[in-house]
Amino acid sequence: MIANNQQRKQVVIVAMSGNTLLNFAGPADVFTSANNCLGASGSEAGYDVLIASPTMDKRVSSSTGMEIVCQYCAMEIKTPIDTLIIAGNDFQMLRKPEYKDFYQWLSFLSENQTRRIGSVCGGAFSLAEAGLLNGKKATTHWQLSERLKKEYPLVDVDATAFYTSDGHIYTSGGVSSGIDLALALVEEDHGKDIAIQVARKLVFYLSRPGFQVQFGNLLPVYESSNIAEKLHNWFNENLHEPLDVASIADHLNMSPRNFTRVFHKQTGLPPAKFIEKLRVETARKYLEDTDMPLDCIAEKCGLGGLVSMRRTFLRHLMTTPSDYRRAFRTSLKVAGVGDILQSNLHYPN
Known part of the structure; x- marks a missing residue:
């Protein structure tokens, strides 16, 4: 009224x-x-x-x-x-x-x-x-x-x-x-x-x-002693892989049960939910800073195909990957220096 x-x-x-x-x-x-x-x-x-x-x-x-x-x-x-x-x-x-x-x-x-x-x-x-x-x-x-x-x-x-x-x-x-x-x-x-x-x-x-x-980060910043921080580089190098609990626990020489317990206690999240959020966070950076096609981003980040990545973005960010890119891609791109910036970025293979 x-x-x-x-x-x-x-x-x-x-x-x-x-x-x-x-x-x-x-x-x-x-x-x-x-x-x-x-x-x-x-x-x-x-x-x-x-x-x-x-x-x-x-x-x-x-x-x-x-x-x-x-x-x-x-x-x-x-x-x-x-x-x-x-x-x-x-x-x-x-x-x-x-x-x-x-x-x-x-x-x-x-x-x-x-x-x-x-x-x-x-x-x-x-x-x-x-x-x-x-x-x-x-x-x-x-x-x-x-x-x-x-x-x-x-x-x-x-x-x-x-x-x-x-x-x-x-x-x-x-x-x-x-x-x-x-x-x-x-x-x-x-x-x-x-x-x-x-x-x-x-x-x-x-x-x-x-x-x-x-606008916010899906994952908090963890202390260096936190298990998530210890796994940070390994996660980034292997995001394109399935990253199930068994494979992560094996990397740490831990039993799956003990790893799940320790990880949840230290991060506040189950491993699967943490990894999904990490995949979205990484995809966001690609969308913001590069012209990489959406299907390539989905593959690199382990988000499946375009349909799966779209669903995951909607669940976590309430927007689609294409809409997110339009809203948040670097403003330097408009000034013609985006390609220079992109060439200096290093992303996990």
């Missing part, structure tokens, strides 16, 4: 310390651009956008070293807040005493007071700390999703989405996903035509294709 678009709405974006500037600047630019588009159409509706700090000193330090002095502290705003967005979180400040008043203020906000409450990236941790995500579906940056699940088990975490909504609570993933969320909110308020105009103005998708999972 599109809200009454003749009434100006107050949008408060709380910039948390240690942030990437885009966490709050991106959504702010979306709402202010919407004002321009609405004004050009003869509408007096739009947004009054305020950037606020979570602390009374009104100072926010960014990850770039720049210090921002806000005109407002969030708790001092007495006029009705239509949309509140918590932008980012550096975690060092998450539970420090100076944030206590902010979380208390946040926890007391109701849907009657604030029509929409949202977050960008690590801002989901602020909402969770205030208890606003309990029993709610939410997302955050893909690198932080496991941490959010562990620290706030009452939150239903979706690590794949660019943004989510559950009742009046909205959350978005990594940095630029704040723009996705803000565009969705503009569309909710003023319709698709205005939202499209804003997206075009910012040279951005109205609805970005794909999912956050496409």
Whole structure:
């Protein structure tokens, strides 16, 4: 449902310390651009956008070293807040005493007071700390999703989405996903035509294709003592082979049963699932950095034929190999230096 678009709405974006500037600047630019588009159409509706700090000193330090002095502290705003967005979180400040008043203020906000409450990236941790995500579906940056699940088990975490909504609570993933969320909110308020105009103005998708999972690594980085790291080179040299448990255990002079037990304990994954993810990770690099035909990539990575590789990509990355290549192939290719870069790459035979 599109809200009454003749009434100006107050949008408060709380910039948390240690942030990437885009966490709050991106959504702010979306709402202010919407004002321009609405004004050009003869509408007096739009947004009054305020950037606020979570602390009374009104100072926010960014990850770039720049210090921002806000005109407002969030708790001092007495006029009705239509949309509140918590932008980012550096975690060092998450539970420090100076944030206590902010979380208390946040926890007391109701849907009657604030029509929409949202977050960008690590801002989901602020909402969770205030208890606003309990029993709610939410997302955050893909690198932080496991941490959010562990620290706030009452939150239903979706690590794949660019943004989510559950009742009046909205959350978005990594940095630029704040723009996705803000565009969705503009569309909710003023319709698709205005939202499209804003997206075009910012040279951005109205609805970005794909999912956050496409940006993350399927496998974590393991310590050198981990069995997966010890097998890393051998795996890469033999990805085109079946790599069943018996052959891997034989390579390590271990029994299949003992190898499976040790591998699962140290990596958190059964050997078959780990190897499938490794095959996809390796195929991603070929797709990003080379012009190698898809069937050759499938063969080199042990992913079977094209149909099998497509199914595996859809299962793990929610996209097809060809679509992934179009979205993530090296930008240097366009500049004409991709062939040089490719000639210096070394891949397992």
